[in-house]
């Protein structure tokens with residue numbers, strides 16, 4: 001007599017499969033985390049240190065694996081300008097008066113200036129205290145502090161202020177000058193707020209329609225997000241390997257220690273001022289953090305950041321629409337911190353002494369430049385090159401830190417984006433004040 005099969009077993013298995021699938025299907029952070037782990041594993045298998053795959057084949061494989069990620073970034077890039085502009089305009093019109101808007105705007109600016117200043121200051125303290133470049137300089141026979149840093153040329157402030165106004169909006173749009181685009185949106189939003197609504201209604205309706213279409217494209221792009229994370233990471237590690245970091249361990253650890261401190265500061269701010277449980281806050285924003293980490297772009301995660309702020313952190317849509325796109329452009333304390341450590345590192349490398357006066361000027365310069373820089377990958381290092389030139393520090397060392405820049409970019413972007421969400425939570429009741 002044949003034993004009858006237990007009827008419940010296959011059903012349970014299928015049940016489990018279904019449960020796992022629906023659990024994963026509804027949790028973007030879990031999909032992204034899986035993509036992240038698999039991306040690191042595949043990248044490591046293709047990396048030069050492991051040496052399993054021929055170099056050229058590994059680079060080609062990396063380029064193919066990065067296709068979904070590059071497509072993701074291209075689609076977001078396609079809708080980024082209308083998305084940023086309309087979100088800001090809508091955020092400004094969203095139920096608040098000019099006075100309330102000024103309150104939110106000024107508080108945002110205060111938060112950005114204070115945290116960026118703190119980030120740059122901490123970067124200088126760590127960079128000078130730990131002196132990550134001193135060891136390499138000694139090994140190369142560079143005697144410390146042979147010359148003193150130059151005074152950078154005094155900026156032409158009047159022209160700088162006038163140039164903030166985007167007199168040629170087409171050029172700003174064509175060049176994707178994000179600061180100019182944000183300023184343009186702020187002007188349009190402020191004017192729309194006081195203009196006669198009966199006359200502006202058709203224009204605002206058209207903006208609503210365009211935003212809806214842009215968000216639909218973003219939703220499509222989001223399906224690619226886990227694959228994007230997987231492929232972009234696999235590609236980076238396959239190309240530069242894991243050991244690229246080894247020679248610059250002290251420098252990398254100094255930057256990471258500073259970024260960790262900044263992250264803790266944000267969590268502390270959220271805990272103390274917004275009365276949120278720190279672990280719960282981090283759990284709710286984990287999807288955005290992971291996507292920021294793998295795309296290295298605050299701008300690319302704007303749509304997900306807005307969604308997370310509204311759905312997971314109960315920030316009113318009108319506030320999130322204003323603070324997130326604006327924050328992604330002007331709020332980059334992580335970048336300022338990294339640049340401060342890098343300037344000290346490069347100065348130590350070439351034996352240039354930084355006087356207290358030049359250190360203070362560096363902090364001020366970094367506050368201004370990180371506010372003006374767009375939130376896209378690798379921006380930090382480009383601006384860094386300009387800053388060090390201004391202080392008469394040779395730029396040759398930049399080639400050295402370029403090898404680890406992508407890795408540090410991932411961490412500093414995660415911190416930058418956490419800052420945007422922190423300020424959004426902080427200001428969520430600002431319009432009712």
Ligand code: ASP
Nearest residue numbers: 297298335375376379380
């Ligand atoms: N990738 C950074 C961001 O988007 C900017 C940078 O530091 O390069 O926030």
